[in-house]
Amino acid sequence: MTNIAGFQSVGVVGGGQMGAGIAQVCATYGLKTILVDINPKQIETARTGIAGSLEKLSTKNVITAEQKIAAIGSLAYSSDLSALKDCDLVIEAIVENERIKTELFQTLDKLTKPTCVLASNTSSIPITRLGAATTRPDKFIGMHFMNPVPLMKLVEVIPGMATSEDTTRRILDLAAGLGKETSRSADYPGFVVNRILMPMINEAFNALMEGVATAEDIDKGMKLGTNQPMGPLTLADFIGLDTCYAILKVLHEGLGDPRYRPSPLLAKHVEAGWFGRKTKRGVYKY
Numbered sequence: 001m002t003n004i005a006g007f008q009s010v011g012v013v014g015g016g017q018m019g020a021g022i023a024q025v026c027a028t029y030g031l032k033t034i035l036v037d038i039n040p041k042q043i044e045t046a047r048t049g050i051a052g053s054l055e056k057l058s059t060k061n062v063i064t065a066e067q068k069i070a071a072i073g074s075l076a077y078s079s080d081l082s083a084l085k086d087c088d089l090v091i092e093a094i095v096e097n098e099r100i101k102t103e104l105f106q107t108l109d110k111l112t113k114p115t116c117v118l119a120s121n122t123s124s125i126p127i128t129r130l131g132a133a134t135t136r137p138d139k140f141i142g143m144h145f146m147n148p149v150p151l152m153k154l155v156e157v158i159p160g161m162a163t164s165e166d167t168t169r170r171i172l173d174l175a176a177g178l179g180k181e182t183s184r185s186a187d188y189p190g191f192v193v194n195r196i197l198m199p200m201i202n203e204a205f206n207a208l209m210e211g212v213a214t215a216e217d218i219d220k221g222m223k224l225g226t227n228q229p230m231g232p233l234t235l236a237d238f239i240g241l242d243t244c245y246a247i248l249k250v251l252h253e254g255l256g257d258p259r260y261r262p263s264p265l266l267a268k269h270v271e272a273g274w275f276g277r278k279t280k281r282g283v284y285k286y
Helices: 017-028 040-059 065-074 098-111 127-132 165-177 193-209 215-226 232-239 241-255 264-271
Strands: 009-013 032-036 075-078 089-092 117-120 140-145 154-159 181-184
Touching: 009 017, 017 032, 017 040, 017 065, 017 075, 017 140, 040 065, 040 075, 065 075, 089 098, 098 117, 098 127, 117 127, 117 165, 127 140, 140 165, 154 165, 165 181, 193 215, 193 232, 193 241, 193 264, 215 232, 232 241, 241 264
Parallel strands: 009 032, 009 089, 032 075, 089 117, 117 140, 154 181
Antiparallel strands: 140 154
């Protein structure tokens, strides 16, 4: 059985795009991995998506045929949280809502063995607060993967105030063992990536709202003018407009700075249920 930084078995909670991607990467590197989602239909969607992703990556020689086989053999699925009771590490990748995450971690705290490290894939919610809801804040940390997880190299590692150096070191070593690069951030709202990225996306919405340019021209200007792989509005649709809105609210409330106030146009899209690619409608139609 593969052992990376003392971790042999990893649980991932949340079968959406992020959770499925995290589970896929852990399994690809030989870790015994279990993906849990309380919705059985989401589990089947994740299973199908992971199989397709592994096949595509193997065909393109991004991973070896051996890694594909190892991933399939190392990955299990469940809709029961109790399946995580023997894991060495559990990574949460559910909705970006502090109350729901806190309730989950309180359950995991009672369910998992005392040595298990708990990690959140949150993109903005304070790690210290989430960790304080458990009896093991020293074994609680942020692991913010980038989307799509199997292709993006970065993991943002965020220790909370009470996170031990041993936990931080092990998570940094684990990320490296999964073929990722890491950046370490202090536990402030939005950490590093989203503190810089979200104001750009927000300003793109403000520019669109004020009629400065069309969505297409805003995206084209940022792609060709600043050498970004996709424009900010296309990226927002990819991330999920509901997620962008939630992150901006955390930034605005946590830092008290009006520059982080979510754009009214972004708020209107969220109110309409236009979340981007996942709902087939956001700034653009899909």
